[in-house]
Amino acid sequence: MVGTTTGTEELSNLFQPIDTGILFTVLLIILFSYFLSRLLTILLAKLSEIVGKHRIKVKILIPIVKLGIYGIAVYYILIKVLQFSGQQFLVFGGLFGAALGFGLKDLFSDYVGGIMIILETPYQVGDKIKMGEYYGEVNDIGLRATKLITPDDSFVSVPNGLIFGQSVASANKGTSEMMVVIDLYIAGESDAGHAMKILREAVVSSKYVYISKDRPVVLLHKAFPFYTRLRAKAYVNDLRDEFKFESDVSTRAWVEFRKSNIQAPQLKLLEYSPEIKDP
Amino acid sequence: MVNQFNVSGRNGFTDIIGFQEEIGKIHAAIADFELGKRLNIAIIAEPFGGKTTLLDEIERKNPGRVTKIGFSATARNGEEIALPKNSKRILLLDNCHFFYMRKIGGFETLYKFLEMVAVSPEKLFITTWNLHSWNYLNQGLGLGKYFPVQVNVPGLAREELKALILEGYEEGEIQFVGDIESKKKRFVYIMKYPLSLKPVRKEINVPYLKINIPYLQKRFHKEEKQTSVEDLIFDKIYLASKGNPGVALRAWEMGIEYPQIRPEKTGNFSFDIELDYDEAFVLSLILSYQRLKKAEIAEIIGSLQRADEILFRLLNQELILMDRDLYCKLRPEALHSVVSFLKNLRVVW
Numbered sequence: 001m002v003g004t005t006t007g008t009e010e011l012s013n014l015f016q017p018i019d020t021g022i023l024f025t026v027l028l029i030i031l032f033s034y035f036l037s038r039l040l041t042i043l044l045a046k047l048s049e050i051v052g053k054h055r056i057k058v059k060i061l062i063p064i065v066k067l068g069i070y071g072i073a074v075y076y077i078l079i080k081v082l083q084f085s086g087q088q089f090l091v092f093g094g095l096f097g098a099a100l101g102f103g104l105k106d107l108f109s110d111y112v113g114g115i116m117i118i119l120e121t122p123y124q125v126g127d128k129i130k131m132g133e134y135y136g137e138v139n140d141i142g143l144r145a146t147k148l149i150t151p152d153d154s155f156v157s158v159p160n161g162l163i164f165g166q167s168v169a170s171a172n173k174g175t176s177e178m179m180v181v182i183d184l185y186i187a188g189e190s191d192a193g194h195a196m197k198i199l200r201e202a203v204v205s206s207k208y209v210y211i212s213k214d215r216p217v218v219l220l221h222k223a224f225p226f227y228t229r230l231r232a233k234a235y236v237n238d239l240r241d242e243f244k245f246e247s248d249v250s251t252r253a254w255v256e257f258r259k260s261n262i263q264a265p266q267l268k269l270l271e272y273s274p275e276i277k278d279p
Numbered sequence: 280m281v282n283q284f285n286v287s288g289r290n291g292f293t294d295i296i297g298f299q300e301e302i303g304k305i306h307a308a309i310a311d312f313e314l315g316k317r318l319n320i321a322i323i324a325e326p327f328g329g330k331t332t333l334l335d336e337i338e339r340k341n342p343g344r345v346t347k348i349g350f351s352a353t354a355r356n357g358e359e360i361a362l363p364k365n366s367k368r369i370l371l372l373d374n375c376h377f378f379y380m381r382k383i384g385g386f387e388t389l390y391k392f393l394e395m396v397a398v399s400p401e402k403l404f405i406t407t408w409n410l411h412s413w414n415y416l417n418q419g420l421g422l423g424k425y426f427p428v429q430v431n432v433p434g435l436a437r438e439e440l441k442a443l444i445l446e447g448y449e450e451g452e453i454q455f456v457g458d459i460e461s462k463k464k465r466f467v468y469i470m471k472y473p474l475s476l477k478p479v480r481k482e483i484n485v486p487y488l489k490i491n492i493p494y495l496q497k498r499f500h501k502e503e504k505q506t507s508v509e510d511l512i513f514d515k516i517y518l519a520s521k522g523n524p525g526v527a528l529r530a531w532e533m534g535i536e537y538p539q540i541r542p543e544k545t546g547n548f549s550f551d552i553e554l555d556y557d558e559a560f561v562l563s564l565i566l567s568y569q570r571l572k573k574a575e576i577a578e579i580i581g582s583l584q585r586a587d588e589i590l591f592r593l594l595n596q597e598l599i600l601m602d603r604d605l606y607c608k609l610r611p612e613a614l615h616s617v618v619s620f621l622k623n624l625r626v627v628w
Binding site: 051052053176177198201202204205207210211212213217237238241252253256 | 381382383384385386415418419420556557560579581622623624625626628
């Protein structure tokens with residue numbers, strides 16, 4: 001009798017049983033890809049430290065290399081080892097979609113986010129970024145998560161899926177230099193013009209500063225009722241020295257302010273007036 | 280005027296050797312000035328590059344028309360840069376990078392000088408600047424606006440360097456001694472071609488192999504051994520100095536055992552520089568001023584003790600020299616290694 005096969009049987013016919021040899025090969029490819037990607041990551045990271053000012057340009061290569069290695073590994077496993085046909089791909093896709101529905105959505109979102117980060121480069125390895133509630137230098141862009149080193153040297157792993165829901169701010173966008181905004185507050189009665197001159201020279205003479213036609217030093221001044229804010233916008237030559245730059249400029253500027261009798265804002269208490277009564 | 284950067288102590292090395300194009304450019308600006316168009320000039324060169332010699336040449340070619348003033352130490356106030364009352368219309372000011380100190384309040388003399396330049400339309404200012412100081416001041420304070428004509432002193436060609444070095448000797452006085460067999464290895468050099476990437480405004484050095492055709496021709500024609508050794512020595516000096524006359528003279532001095540010179544002892548400069556950021560910054564100051572007192576370094580970095588520590592490290596790595604007056608100077612032979620190291624750190628731009 002010519003029997004009709006059920007859906008389950010069709011599905012089981014579609015996929016041949018995977019023997020231990022194939023499983024072992026797949027495992028080997030995954031392990032090889034992992035270690036190769038780790039090795040190249042370490043080598044590129046070391047190389048980036050040697051080349052100094054081109055550090056970030058070399059580090060950009062790390063996620064691309066990783067994506068390439070894992071992409072080739074997946075291709076090799078599916079096409080060469082498991083020898084998937086077009087029909088098998090469709091079924092595999094369906095199963096994969098079902099898996100997503102059952103709870104792997106976030107994980108998948110992270111991986112897609114990782115690929116988007118590599119292709120669109122909203123930030124790169126070596127950049128200083130603010131993502132979600134975290135701020136720090138991008139140490140590694142993995143397929144699932146981005147690793148940041150925060151200013152207090154904490155190692156934070158931020159899921160790549162966050163880029164779909166949150167804005168990401170990159171302070172330097174692939175360059176070694178980065179703008180630093182330094183605010184100093186002086187008393188309203190102090191000579192703001194002289195203070196601005198001191199602040200400009202403190203910035204320009206700092207050992208950490210980087211100045212060029214496209215990276216100028218900008219000084220801004222804003223008067224408030226009881227104090228004046230002086231703001232310097234300048235580029236630090238290596239984003240890792242962001243806080244040293246700020247500290248260097250502030251310290252030297254304040255030493256000169258004191259010599260020039262430029263005061264910090266003082267707390268001013270309003271006199272109590274008995275006519276004013278609480279309602 | 281004391282030419283303190285003349286490393287070899289021999290004067291007049293560029294009286295007529297090299298810089299002809301630059302001299303022409305300066306004379307064109309002088310001619311324009313006589314016709315009523317004032318374009319102040321900045322002559323910019325790396326340390327030991329020959330800017331003082333170029334200025335001396337301008338003075339020599341314009342007798343009675345120019346007043347030359349040289350500066351050999353940091354000028355602390357406007358009085359130190361005041362012009363003599365009887366100064367001529369054309370002023371030659373040497374080493375203007377001494378007009379500032381890289382610290383708060385250290386730019387007053389420079390501001391006064393720029394004011395003087397701005398309010399003296401009847402005078403033409405021909406100034407010399409250290410390349411690294413110029414780059415810093417131009418980016419930080421827009422110095423270039425005051426000096427529309429900028430003359431970058433180039434490196435000398437190989438033959439010019441050879442003429443410069445040998446001008447102090449009689450013909451045949453120096454014996455070029457070498458092992459002819461060792462030269463077999465030198466028929467190919469690795470050279471670097473500076474490739475300008477205009478869209479990103481960068482320049483990269485692309486390594487390439489250069490075949491030493493003159494050497495191969497000499498080998499083919501079996502020319503005298505003596506000529507080949509001489510060429511080899513000047514090739515090495517040229518490669519080590521990159522055309523910088525001061526560095527080339529230093530290479531010659533280090534290699535010569537009078538009256539003999541050997542290729543294996545010439546131009547072998549190698550510096551493994553290991554410095555932290557503060558040390559690199561101090562080295563950049565010495566590079567930018569060419570000569571700086573220990574006390575001035577301490578004043579800039581804010582600590583005499585730290586200055587002592589850093590200078591000890593720099594002296595230990597044989598990157599600088601310190602004389603009896605505690606003036607620190609860069610070793611000419613370390614120039615290119617130092618510049619490359621500091622550019623990599625972006626301490627100089």
